[in-house]
Amino acid sequence: MSTRKILVTSALPYANGPIHLGHLVEYIQTDIWTRFQKMQGHECWYVCADDAHGTPIMLRADKEGISPEALIAKTSEEHQADFADFNIAFDHYHSTHSDENRELASDIYLKLESAGHIAKRTISQAFDPEKQMFLPDRFIKGECPKCGAADQYGDNCEACGATYSPTELKNAVSAVSGATPIEKDSEHYFFKLGDFEAFLKEWTTSGHVHESLENKLGEWFEAGLQDWDISRDAPYFGFQIPGSDNKYFYVWLDAPVGYMASFKALCESDLGKQQGLNFDEYWAEDSDAEVVHFIGKDIVYFHALFWPAMLKGAGFRTPSKILAHGFLTLNGEKMSKSRGTFIKARTWLDHMPAEPLRYYFAAKLNNGVGDLDLNLEDFVARVNSDLVGKYVNIASRCANFITKKFDGQLTEINEAQPLVAECAAAAPQIAELYEQRDFARAVREIMALADKANQYIAEQEPWALAKDESKLPQVHDICSTGVRLFHILSIYLKPLLPALGEKAEAFLNLPPQQWSDVGQALSGHAINKFKPLMTRVQSEDIEKVLEVAAEEAKAFAEPEKKVEATNPIAEEIEFDDFAKIDLRLATIIEADHVEGADKLLRLQLDLGDETGGVKKQIFAGIKSAYDPEDLIGKTTVVVANLKPRKMRFGMSEGMVLAAGPGGEELWVLEPSSNSRGTAPSAGNRVK
């Protein structure tokens, strides 16, 4: 097999917060693939960096009273410690706030500019007059122009899902100073993505991105490629744009360049020099090396469109592969800071070893973009059963015989023994699964072999034979075979479990194993005394992790509490205004889903005898909170004299009263029974 040259990256973590378990899915996935490639004997380099620029970092540093440089230095240290403790083996970890990155980003920009791919035009943007800075959408808060929900960000409403521009927000305030933002003009620089449409259409459909993302990309092409705003005004923590007065690169411009910068720094490090690493060999337009980016599915747009276009326009090679993965859910739910399901890498490490999580993620990772669920009960069961009960157990149950009865010496290993042959012959297939990043299937294959090894030992019953002195040679054979099987399995598992792999190598008295060592027979080899290679995961430890996360959730939730009204009382009205509204009790007699409507239910209400038996059809936006069948028979309050309104799905002849912040948190009003246990009936007027 020829040696490949592969440069691998994971997405750059933002230097504004800690690494959490969701991040780790990606780093663990990438690390496994990288370790596998290295074990194959390929020249493979894994680089990453902190993504250190942008408004959030500038503001956070400001708030903490330190410089952005000090903030990102501190964060970088924490990130690297977390990665190291999860056995993520970067060859180099850098920062986007570095000389290499400044030079490369500027170089790329200047090349794009001289090729005519940069446009400049003036746009109007929200500006904080107190803080004297332009405000990103996320830093403007106000009431949703569509549904009126309070405390929404400048780009979309979390309550009703509407999207809008920050200027449409009602009662908008700057999240930085609380001042009312004003509109202000500024010249911005744009990268003309449309110049690359033909190239990108070809590039994205020729195997560089996963096919399941092709639909998504097709949508974007259909919508038309828009110019990309790549400049920001001062004050901004980032790189000044060459030739500009006071413009800075938008953080997403220099972030992917950070991949190159980190590799460049690697080339210039002692290790890089010693290995004769050459930057151009990997990044020049005609490079025959592979460049592989692992990313989350949320940043496909940047990596599959902007990034290759930038590289193409600046005369560099484009990526070989963009590999996207899904998100992590915890016990089936989205990770959430306020619900206590947001687990930091460090919290996990404080109570649990790293490798079981690596194994569990691997056991559920494939090459698709589906989400991955960390089910904690399943995690404990799976890890203990697979690793301790199956894999380690093989060594554990054979080693004592070898040590006690045969002085630690293995016999001649019969490589033709059917199970040994089968196990060793699986190497190419398992390698292909690793190569394709179908780690879940690789794990299944490996564990099926471990099952067979345990079956073999159970059938042979070495412990029974050992009672008869004359049968000791058989015991020796059986247990040596068991150790040999354990050796092969250890190599297969090593990309997933590097630390456990090292312990296995120490027990087997072997140097660091490569993939090709699967074929090494170990005949007559002396092994060391067996010591437990790993201990079982305790569910109490998981509980401790959850307790810490719950406490952090509390601390997170409290500063969120505000005394100020989020939903102030409306303007005063006259009694006559109120009297105009005819509110009636009505019984829901029918309720159905409405075909094609995401939020609406169709209700049929009986307004009772007092009204002469009026029936009304009303469409109510309560689908997210109620199943139709649960509503039938309920008595509720309706606005009976509201002018009927034609909706897409039919006439709505009134309004059902409901309260709540929205979404699932929505309650239809129902009359309560009084102290005498009686309740009002449909038709009664509300007064």
Place this chain on the structure above:
RNA sequence: GGCGAUAUAGCUCAGUUGGUUAGAGCGACGCAUUCAUAAUGCGUAGGUCCCAGGUUCAAGUCCCGGUAUCGCCA
């Protein structure tokens, strides 16, 4: 609102181009075993393949509609 992904056993997931009786691991239950970290082996139970319609000799798989969950919308 637009678009996408997902829905299979109590849990976590496989199910290739439609093709016998829908599988695995874990969990449960029973038996065996004791070399091994209560580890292992053998066996049993457990499924309306989200719902409804359609194509077909044949649908978990293909088509249409719906529901739910998750995600994306530069």
